[in-house]
Amino acid sequence: MTQQQTGGAHGATGQLSHLDSRGTPRTANHGGPRFRKRERLSRLDVKYSPYLYVAPFFILFAAFGLYPVLMTGWMSFTDWNLIGDWKFIGLENYANLMKDEYFWNAVRNTLAIFLIATIPQLLLALLLAEMLNRGIRARTFFRMIIFVPNITSLAAVAIVFGLFFRRDFGAINWLLDFVGIGPIDWRRETWGSWVALATMIDWRWTGYNALIILAAMQAIPRDLYESASLDGAGRWRQFTSITLPSLRPTLMFVIIVSTIGGWQLFVEPLVFNSGSGAILGGTQRQFQTVAMYMFERGFSDLRFGYGAAIGFALFAIIVVASMFNFLLVRRTVRE
Amino acid sequence: MSVNSRRRTLAVVALAAVTALGGLAACSKKNEEAKPGEIKLVVDHFGEFGYDELVKQYEASHPGIKIEIRKTAQLNDYRPLLVRYLATQKGAGDVVALEEGIISEFKSNPANWVDLTPYVGDKRSEYLPWKYDIGKTSEGKLLALPTDVGGLGVCYRKDLFKAAGLPEDREAVSKLWPSWDQFIQVGKDYRAKTGKGLLDSVTTAFSASLSQTGGDLFYDKDFNIVADKSAAVKTAWDLALKLADNGVTAKTRTWSDEWQAGFQQGTFAATLCPSWMLGIVEQNSGAGNKGKWDLAAVPGGGGNWGGSFLAVPTQSKHPKEAAELAAFLTSAEGQVAAFKAKGPLPSNLKALDNPDFQAYKNAYFSDAPVGKIFGEGAKTLKPGIIGPKHQAIKERAFEPQLQAYEAGQLDAATAWANAIKDAKTQGAV
Numbered sequence: 105m106t107q108q109q110t111g112g113a114h115g116a117t118g119q120l121s122h123l124d125s126r127g128t129p130r131t132a133n134h135g136g137p138r139f140r141k142r143e144r145l146s147r148l149d150v151k152y153s154p155y156l157y158v159a160p161f162f163i164l165f166a167a168f169g170l171y172p173v174l175m176t177g178w179m180s181f182t183d184w185n186l187i188g189d190w191k192f193i194g195l196e197n198y199a200n201l202m203k204d205e206y207f208w209n210a211v212r213n214t215l216a217i218f219l220i221a222t223i224p225q226l227l228l229a230l231l232l233a234e235m236l237n238r239g240i241r242a243r244t245f246f247r248m249i250i251f252v253p254n255i256t257s258l259a260a261v262a263i264v265f266g267l268f269f270r271r272d273f274g275a276i277n278w279l280l281d282f283v284g285i286g287p288i289d290w291r292r293e294t295w296g297s298w299v300a301l302a303t304m305i306d307w308r309w310t311g312y313n314a315l316i317i318l319a320a321m322q323a324i325p326r327d328l329y330e331s332a333s334l335d336g337a338g339r340w341r342q343f344t345s346i347t348l349p350s351l352r353p354t355l356m357f358v359i360i361v362s363t364i365g366g367w368q369l370f371v372e373p374l375v376f377n378s379g380s381g382a383i384l385g386g387t388q389r390q391f392q393t394v395a396m397y398m399f400e401r402g403f404s405d406l407r408f409g410y411g412a413a414i415g416f417a418l419f420a421i422i423v424v425a426s427m428f429n430f431l432l433v434r435r436t437v438r439e
Numbered sequence: 440m441s442v443n444s445r446r447r448t449l450a451v452v453a454l455a456a457v458t459a460l461g462g463l464a465a466c467s468k469k470n471e472e473a474k475p476g477e478i479k480l481v482v483d484h485f486g487e488f489g490y491d492e493l494v495k496q497y498e499a500s501h502p503g504i505k506i507e508i509r510k511t512a513q514l515n516d517y518r519p520l521l522v523r524y525l526a527t528q529k530g531a532g533d534v535v536a537l538e539e540g541i542i543s544e545f546k547s548n549p550a551n552w553v554d555l556t557p558y559v560g561d562k563r564s565e566y567l568p569w570k571y572d573i574g575k576t577s578e579g580k581l582l583a584l585p586t587d588v589g590g591l592g593v594c595y596r597k598d599l600f601k602a603a604g605l606p607e608d609r610e611a612v613s614k615l616w617p618s619w620d621q622f623i624q625v626g627k628d629y630r631a632k633t634g635k636g637l638l639d640s641v642t643t644a645f646s647a648s649l650s651q652t653g654g655d656l657f658y659d660k661d662f663n664i665v666a667d668k669s670a671a672v673k674t675a676w677d678l679a680l681k682l683a684d685n686g687v688t689a690k691t692r693t694w695s696d697e698w699q700a701g702f703q704q705g706t707f708a709a710t711l712c713p714s715w716m717l718g719i720v721e722q723n724s725g726a727g728n729k730g731k732w733d734l735a736a737v738p739g740g741g742g743n744w745g746g747s748f749l750a751v752p753t754q755s756k757h758p759k760e761a762a763e764l765a766a767f768l769t770s771a772e773g774q775v776a777a778f779k780a781k782g783p784l785p786s787n788l789k790a791l792d793n794p795d796f797q798a799y800k801n802a803y804f805s806d807a808p809v810g811k812i813f814g815e816g817a818k819t820l821k822p823g824i825i826g827p828k829h830q831a832i833k834e835r836a837f838e839p840q841l842q843a844y845e846a847g848q849l850d851a852a853t854a855w856a857n858a859i860k861d862a863k864t865q866g867a868v
Contacts, residue, residue, distance in 0.1 A: 153468060186525075187525045187526055187551060205661035256599030270697065271697065273704070292843075292846050294850060350695040377690045378695045379693065380513070380692075380838065381692070381834055382515070383835075386839075387692075387839035387842045387846070387848070388843055388848065388849075400835075403522065404518075404519070404831065405828075406522060406544070431663075434753065
């Protein structure tokens with residue numbers, strides 16, 4: 105600390121001019137010796153207090169973010185039931201994981217639910233945003249209303265949708281009955297369960313994404329559209345040539361956040377499938393997601409080492425999937 | 440984003456962080472707070488133990504002791520909580536319930552539990568001996584006191600039986616099905632009359648049948664997994680398949696929302712009732728259905744399905760008081776009171792001989808003499824061997840496969856092969 109303080113004077117000019125360019129008021133650099141102390145203090149203030157301001161976040165992040173991650177990494181190399189002894193087993197958990205058919209089943213389910221949920225969701229969000237961006241009546245009201253599902257308690261959503269998708273006395277099966285489709289056992293059919301879960305996710309997240317896209321749409325300068333109209337471009341042409349390219353960074357954000365959320369899917373399928381084997385996601389694991397499988401092996405079987413390995417595998421999957429989607433958006437939506 | 444708003448964001452983040460920290464600090468302070476001279480004991484249990492009135496009585500007779508009961512509705516949600524408490528050495532109740540399906544697993548690390556012998560002495564002569572011994576380690580430490588055993592009966596809906604042209608009276612109903620084959624016949628008749636399933640699910644019958652055969656269940660006495668060879672498992676499995684083949688069940692998965700709602704909606708007319716299930720049937724059916732349920736004898740003879748223990752974690756700050764409370768709750772007096780409140784069948788011999796217990800009629804179940812029905816077979820119950828992952832093998836290896844067979848998704852051979860394979864992975868310690 106002392107070293108930094110004495111050395112501080114040397115780099116002060118560069119530091120100050122840098123701060124100046126960011127709009128910080130320049131500290132008075134002249135005056136009698138009695139100002140020197142104040143000056144030094146205020147220089148210290150300028151130099152170190154930003155770190156102090158950000159410190160709480162990083163302290164919390166270290167305690168509740170970084171430490172658990174490192175601990176989980178360590179656990180994934182052990183055989184540990186958490187209430188007794190543990191032993192170090194190296195990469196054995198990962199080797200077993202690669203051969204574990206239930207893990208791959210969970211990966212397949214999660215990917216399928218993600219695709220079924222996200223593709224219609226983003227298209228719908230785009231459509232909604234486009235509509236809300238026009239001069240319709242009661243715009244503020246509609247903008248607020250599409251956000252309501254997102255702030256509804258997740259457990260409540262899952263319970264209500266669970267009721268809709270019940271085999272006996274469920275509203276959806278009742279409606280299907282009118283169009284002559286026999287009752288579907290939503291928790292036993294693989295596709296049925298995926299569709300039910302995707303519906304639940306879409307109900308909750310479409311409005312949220314629509315609002316983010318809408319915000320980006322409003323930042324597109326109007327005169328672009330005006331000149332396009334003068335050049336004779338129709339609505340669709342304007343949408344594909346102006347709106348979509350301008351939305352590229354926003355779409356990137358929305359897709360990556362959806363990817364992360366989709367791969368971490370846990371509460372919806374768990375509450376959807378109540379009962380003693382709920383964590384299995386159906387009797388034949390029809391809709392068990394990776395996060396559920398991690399919980400099953402960790403908390404239900406008390407094989408926390410293996411559970412931690414699943415957690416890290418999930419992390420790797422999310423990184424790869426996000427990269428893939430990033431490249432996909434960059435290639436398909438041209439600026 | 441302008442510099443100003445970035446600053447403001449930082450300030451907000453910092454403020455939020457500080458508030459969060461403050462909040463945490465406040466929380467931890469609150470937990471340790473106890474009035475001077477007062478001891479607070481926390482009891483953790485799942486399902487219905489019938490302790491609400493008992494602890495008030497205990498508080499009245501033990502000034503200076505406050506008791507809080509924390510209930511978790513289902514064992515499945517309760518177990519991970521308990522694991523977390525033990526792993527972090529923080530948060531567990533002073534007295535915690537352990538179900539027979541999970542006790543071996545928790546006993547395997549005795550350092551987590553207080554040896555109760557110094558506080559309560561040797562009580563083996565007071566309880567069903569096999570039950571008492573489950574609470575002990577191989578070295579003879581007493582880690583848990585027995586609460587209840589799970590004698591069997593069949594809970595049935597009188598109104599639905601009447602509508603289907605079946606007898607309503609419990610004696611007559613019991614005579615309908617001395618054996619499981621006769622039970623299946625009744626189920627077929629019920630299906631023919633009403634188009635509905637008589638029994639809730641194949642899995643309740645599977646559990647009951649397992650306990651009726653006894654002996655080696657999923658494990659042998661050395662805790663090797665023998666699910667593929669065990670006679671009890673095979674018998675129970677075959678019974679479950681037969682029930683499904685004959686349309687006896689309503690195909691509701693046990694403990695699911697549909698199952699819970701089914702009690703009110705009359706989706707099924709009967710379920711297998713170990714004594715502790717009475718409280719759960721009552722809870723699920725609601726006050727409106729009081730007097731519609733009754734209790735008949737179980738087909739195929741007595742058995743012990745479920746039942747629990749009370750233990751004191753070493754992290755308790757008041758092991759002496761906690762052990763005394765556990766001893767009170769599992770005493771003859773405590774067990775009779777719990778039985779009257781929520782139905783768990785006493786394992787304490789004096790409680791089983793208690794005239795109050797024997798004469799007790801359950802008002803919710805049409806005044807069925809539950810004390811007499813469950814009490815008669817209690818002393819001759821044959822225990823099955825409950826290995827460390829008994830519950831996991833039952834609920835996550837066998838039951839899902841049976842449910843899939845019941846729903847027509849799998850043939851019997853595939854279901855069996857899956858169950859055996861999963862039993863090996865789920866059961867590994």
